[in-house]
Every structure is written in C-alpha cells, then in structure tokens.
Amino acid sequence: MQPFVVTSDLGAAAIEPDSGYADPVLTTQSLAKRARELGAPICEGMRVTALRVEAGRVRGLQTTAGDIAADRIVLAAGPWTVGLLRQAGIELNVWPVRAEIAFVRRPPNLADGHFVYLDHKSGSYFRPTREGLSLLGTGTARRPLDYSQMDSYDEGSTERIVTVIRERIRERAPALADAPLARGHAGLYDMSPDEKAILDRVPGVDGAYMAVGFSGTGFKTAPAVGACMTELIREGRARTVDITPFRWSRFEEKAPLHGSAEYVERYPMH
Numbered sequence: 591m592q593p594f595v596v597t598s599d600l601g602a603a604a605i606e607p608d609s610g611y612a613d614p615v616l617t618t619q620s621l622a623k624r625a626r627e628l629g630a631p632i633c634e635g636m637r638v639t640a641l642r643v644e645a646g647r648v649r650g651l652q653t654t655a656g657d658i659a660a661d662r663i664v665l666a667a668g669p670w671t672v673g674l675l676r677q678a679g680i681e682l683n684v685w686p687v688r689a690e691i692a693f694v695r696r697p698p699n700l701a702d703g704h705f706v707y708l709d710h711k712s713g714s715y716f717r718p719t720r721e722g723l724s725l726l727g728t729g730t731a732r733r734p735l736d737y738s739q740m741d742s743y744d745e746g747s748t749e750r751i752v753t754v755i756r757e758r759i760r761e762r763a764p765a766l767a768d769a770p771l772a773r774g775h776a777g778l779y780d781m782s783p784d785e786k787a788i789l790d791r792v793p794g795v796d797g798a799y800m801a802v803g804f805s806g807t808g809f810k811t812a813p814a815v816g817a818c819m820t821e822l823i824r825e826g827r828a829r830t831v832d833i834t835p836f837r838w839s840r841f842e843e844k845a846p847l848h849g850s851a852e853y854v855e856r857y858p859m860h
C-alpha cells in the first residue's frame with residue numbers, strides 16, 4: 591500500500607483505516623470562531639499569574655491585565671498549570687518536555703501524500719501536511735526542562751535534533767529522510783507519570799478544575815475533554831465519557847492508567 595516504506599525489518603504492524611489528522615492551526619481557529627459565536631470572550635496577550643483563593647474556594651484569577659472574578663475555573667495551561675497550582679500550595683506531578691519537529695518537502699513520487707505513521711521500532715512518526723510538506727518527529731529527541739526554563743526555551747529548529755530525526759526516519763522512509771528541510775520548531779509537552787491526562791477537580795480548592803498532563807495527545811481529544819469537563823462542572827460528573835480513570839488520585843493509589851489496546855513499546859527520552 592505504501593511502497594516507499596521499508597518493512598523488511600518488521601514482524602508486525604497495525605493499520606487504523608478510520609484514523610486521520612487535522613491541521614492544528616485551522617482547527618484551533620475554527621474552535622475559537624465558534625466559541626466567540628456562542629458568546630465566549632477570548633483574551634489574547636493576557637497572562638494568568640495566580641489563582642485567587644479564599645478559605646479554600648477559588649474567587650478568580652490574577653492576570654497581567656488585572657483581576658478577574660470567577661467562582662469556577664479550569665486550568666488547562668499545559669505545563670504552566672504546575673506553577674499556578676504550586677502558588678496555591680498544591681504540587682502536581684507533571685513536568686515540561688521540549689519536543690522538536692521538522693517539515694520537509696515531499697519528493698515528486700509522494701506529491702499526493704502518504705499515510706500517518708507512528709513507528710515504535712525506529713522511534714519516529716511522520717505524516718503529510720499542507721503545501722507539499724511532511725511533518726517528521728521522533729520520540730527520542732524529547733528533553734525534560736526545568737520549570738524555570740519554560741518561558742525561555744529555544745522554540746526554533748536545531749541542527750542536532752533535525753539530524754536525529756532524519757536518522758530515525760531513514761530506517762522507515764529514506765525518501766523523506768533525504769528530502770529538503772523546509773522549517774522546524776519546538777514546543778512543550780506536559781508529561782504525566784503514565785503519559786495520560788489528569789481530568790479532575792483541584793483537591794482542596796472548591797470551584798477549581800484541571801485538564802492537564804496530556805503528554806502530547808491533548809489536541810486530538812480536546813473536543814471530548816471540553817464536553818466532559820463541562821459536564822463535570824455543571825452536573826458533578828461527566829456523561830459523554832467516564833473520566834474517573836483520569837482522576838488526580840490515581841498516582842497516589844498506584845493505579846496508573848493504561849489502555850487495553852495500547853501500542854506498548856516505549857522509546858526513551860534523550
């Protein structure tokens with residue numbers, strides 16, 4: 591089905607014919623547009639600096655544009671959630687990890703695109719994107735950061751990581767490994783101990799909720815997470831999906847979350 595891909599070293603593979611991908615920029619803009627149509631204000635250029643908590647209950651937020659009163663808040667700020675909770679006296683076992691991706695120009699024989707790949711053997715992933723480009727990444731080029739580095743880490747492409755990415759991709763797709771580099775950038779994952787999200791109330795702070803620790807999978811589940819968090823806040827429990835397995839306390843209970851149909855191979859972070 592994909593003759594440009596090397597498979598001679600593989601003993602087994604899985605195909606998900608109903609899977610796909612969405613453009614992250616266009617999807618975010620679409621969700622924001624609909625939110626505004628439904629009356630939600632979106633405040634850009636404003637930084638939340640602290641939670642306002644009185645007598646164990648949230649009263650709002652402190653921001654760079656002044657205080658905002660609120661009796662319900664959802665913390666969905668990725669690894670920045672950790673610092674906001676720490677100021678409220680709560681330690682969250684989530685840490686920031688820098689992950690870098692590269693975009694290459696597809697060769698003519700792949701002009702129409704290709705499958706989306708997650709390759710645990712080589713530690714790589716790649717998929718087509720707009721403008722005749724393909725996105726390349728590797729799970730072996732993720733670097734944990736100290737919290738003090740989150741506002742100053744290098745968001746650009748680095749030659750060393752691009753080389754690592756090409757080496758991993760070459761094992762599976764030499765045509766993409768040798769393709770011209772178009773651009774690259776880095777972002778932050780918010781990694782939890784079991785690499786699954788935490789969807790729950792904030793313990794000890796009534797009215798505060800959190801959706802954090804997505805470990806690189808938040809984009810694809812965002813609509814369902816939004817629906818479930820809304821139900822949790824308004825009705826006391828989520829109905830769309832049972833999110834009890836994503837509870838905060840699972841780590842203290844030594845009950846990390848693992849799905850019944852996961853690809854269990856893991857590659858290390860360097």
